Amino acid sequence: MYMVFRMPPLWLRGWCCWLLLWLGVAGSAQAEPLQLTQARASIEIGGNVQSVDATLPYVWDIWHKGAQGHAVFEMSLPLADVPDEPVLLYFVRLGNAYEVRLNGNLLDRRGDLHQFDGDDFAQIPRIMSIPAGVLEHDNQLQVRIRADHARRAGVAAPWVGTRDEVMPLYDAEYLQRVTGTRVVVIVGLLMGSVALALWWTQVDPTSPGKRREPLYLFAAVAEYAWSLRVGGTLLASPPVPRFWWDILSIEAIGVWVAAMLMFSAMAVDWRGRFSGPYLERALQALLLSGIPCAVGAQWGSLWMLTAWYTSLGLVALAFVVEYCWAAVRQGSALHRWIAATLILNMCVGIRDWAVFRMQMTLGGNTLMRYSSLVFGFLLLYIVLRRFREANAQVFHLLSTMEAQVASKERALQTSYAQLELLAREQERVNERTRILRDLHDGVGAYISTAIRQLQSGKSSNHEVLQTLRDSLEQIKLSIDVMHLPAGDVTGLLANLRYRLEPKLSAADIALSWDVDQIEPVKRLDAAGMRHLQFMVFEALSNVLQHAHASQLRIVAKAHGHIVVIRIVDNGVGFETARPMRKGLLALHERARAIHAALAIHSRAGQTEVEITLD
Template sequence: MTALARLLLWAWLLLAAWPAAAADAVPPPLPGVLELREAELSVRLRGRAEPIISQTQLPLHWDVAYRRQAGWARVRLAFAGDALQAGQPLALYIGRVGNAYRVSLNGVLLAEHGEMRQPNHGWIGKRPLWLRVPGPLLQPHNELVIEIRADILRRAGVSEVRLGPEAALRDAWHASEWRHVTLPRAASIFGLLVAVFCMLLWWQQREALYALAAAWQAAWCLRVTARWWEDAFLAWPEWFRLTQALFWLGCVAGYALVRAVWKGRPRREQWLAAGVLVAWLAAMWLGPDAVLACTVALLAAWAWLLVRLLRETWRAPSGERVWMSAAAVVCWVALVVDIATARLLPARYDEGGLTVWAAGLSGLAVLVIVSLRFQQTRQQLLALTHSLEDRVALRESELAARHEELRRLERASVKAEERTRILRDMHDGAGAHLITAMRQLEGGVASRGDVLQTLRESLDQLRLSVDALSLPLGDINALLASLRYRLAPRLEAAGIALDWEVDLLPLWPGCTEEALHHLQYILFEAISNALQHAQATRMGLRAQVQGKGQDQAIVLELRDNGVGIRGGSGNGLRTMRERAALAGVLLELQGGVGGSSVHIRLPLA
């Protein structure tokens, strides 16, 4: 065990032993106050007609003097009036009296509470009694009579009686009220708040330790509440069974909390705990003697368990184990002292017990245990979060590397597609014309002008392919302008007049680079056909937007006044239709005696 854990454990045990040492200290005598101890006692036990008269010395602890018996007692205290200071307000202070009582001075009733004739009435008498004594009642020889009703196992009796100046007794009464009522109430409220706090933690995180800590603390503090609660809301013996049930529930919850802190216990130990619990359930219906025997057995079992827990904590210390062991030791010591006080020590009748102090200290221990477990859980969550962050960072780096690789492959694919397109354009355009020119030269039939015309068409196709690389995407006006710039000289040289009617067109939203190249080739092929085969003298190009809504489109119309399209099944026309399908445009070819026309529809929707 670490040095800090040992220091905490010893400090805890010394703090727990301090209330007992303070209770054993004899309070100093108060100036001018009579302490009335010598008394004549008259006892009438239930079921006996003749009273038992004897001389006794207070305090009278009924459960010790008359075990397992109920009855009534009359205490007569004689004192001289000249022993008190004259002219000062007087008061009577009794540390504890009950179960029901009646106090008289010289035959005048000063106070009473509870039903004297009704056994087991709800009044229990746990608070200190403080009464003002009228000065005219005092005589040279006085007799103070205290009558009580005593019930079995309810701590009936009469403590020391003090009579003297009100100012001198008020502080003593306040101190006793503070010790027996105010501090126990504060301990109970503190414990219940701790229980509520633990339940809220359990509701949020669903960890069993928080719920067990709440149950242990709630049962313990409710049992302590029964130590200062004056008016029982249940009749006897139901009240006795309720308080015992709270005590045993606290023991069960405490053992379950031990199992949660130690993360399991041996099987034989669990069987022993279950056996003690079953024995107590049977004893509840057999009577107080059986309950007391089970309580003694329970304390013995807890003593054996505490020895094991302390030994295990010494060998493998942890913050939770140290505080749980200390809390269990404190509670066990308090229970043993309180039971011994209530059954064996009549001089300690006035004491409220150490259970109240143990409740407050156990509440503090529960807070520490819960905070340690919460901190441990938080550290685990932080470690898990850091681990997840590291995994996410690693995964992000892997994804970034893969993304970069995909981008590289994409760029390579784009370059390959661009090379393929250029090669296809060169093959279908400039390449085809060059091959035609070679065949013309090899055949020797074509004239020099025909060969030059073929070479010019090849050069125009090559220039248009180069221009297509710099065309803005979707800009049909730029495409038509480039086409006019390259082909207008050839049209003029061939004697074909060009009618140009092109509106300011919007961008083609469905356009891609490939579609733009296909559209350029279609227009170039249509104009080349008109130059080579139509024998036309006039050609017109019209471009405008037609339709509305979903039917709106850019319509390109190319017309000539030549001989029209012949056959309609050549390689050039077939290539035009294939490219129109690839570009996603509508192509319509018409031809006749009055000329031919090419309609291209580019949808804008």
């Protein structure tokens, strides 16, 4: 059997050739700086000095665990061609304090070489310029350091070369260890401040004591602790003594791990064997034990710090395993995202622990400082998600409320229509009641009197006819009042005068009229006008029928908003103390109906009826 191979397309072959050519040119064009890896070292620990041949990088904590001291490294730098322009000398890590000389010329010095546990300048890469004229064919590079125990002191293999050769190495390392660290610290502090503000402001008003959301508090503590831990690498001179600063930095790792685990559990309301009280007690024990372990590491027992890191990792690993298993089985999308973030940080943490605790490398960068940023983005996602859910709930509530308000409005409109119908019906009933009452009190009374006169046989036809005429006058007065404007007291009295003055003249009663032009009384509606007309008509009828008077005076005056109507005759009078008859009872009842004050004074020779409207 033969296998047939087809040539790739012409355009693909052209691109491959171009790429290979470019890589070859780029590779040949990239110059390599010189790296010094061998040195003669003079080590001084506790007054004892020994000289050894050292291979760089020289990691102090590997060769002199738990000790502090000084060291001088002598390195040869032979050059075939002496450059006529400045060159650069670059150390990935150097110190804790250091002094660098080339051929006896001082290139750089940082920190006090004699004060242990002082300022630490080994946290960031160091680059030095070698001026033109200093280099020779045979050069001697001398590096003095002060090495504090458990502080990753030492000397990295230096690079020597032109600016174009060395600066890319320095820039790459500076970007990761300094610029990247600054970004992590700024983002961490920003996220922590946001989380703290949310914890302070987001209060559940329905919970006892107005409980705050602990999720945001754990997130804030974690971000602040990690910013403290990572940002310490940028501080050559810490704000507190170095001994306590290192303990604080170590404890910050435990605080960050504990807060992140609690944050992860609370973010999805997860309850497992390694959450809740068990996790809290384990983390509390680790945080308490972290202080003596950090102190022991400061005194030379690095194994205590390694054991503490291992214990912290095991607790975190147990939590992560169960948490991730629950996320895979029945977790939400957020649960799975947090699980993936935990796995990422666990893997990166194991890598950093192996590199910096087991291998004790000099230089290099911790990757966990960057992977930890994912928790900050998760916090932002949770905040945005809760904000979106809150907006959705508010929108739903508003929609529901709008529907309920519309439903209530329709119900109110229906109720209003029903009430309006009932009110109209009630108005018609009241109107019928009023008409019946007016007929009963006015026309009915006269008709009843006429019937009694006819039944008695004692009254003349003229008397019966007069009674019926009075009944007709009552009807006319009722019609008159319907056409009067509401509150027109003057018009009402004038109508009465027009209707009753002929009767008064026929009865030889002289009428004295003293009525002013009164502004309409606003509170007197049509019903009130009818009540007032009846009251005045009843008083005048009593004068005609019972008073035997020869003079009648009608007075109406306005005193501000108060109107006073007085009807005075010079008749025989009557006893006001005796039980009131039907006519007087009706007067008082109608006065109450229009909230008027009624006063009746009577004696022989004068009877006065006073109606006050206020």
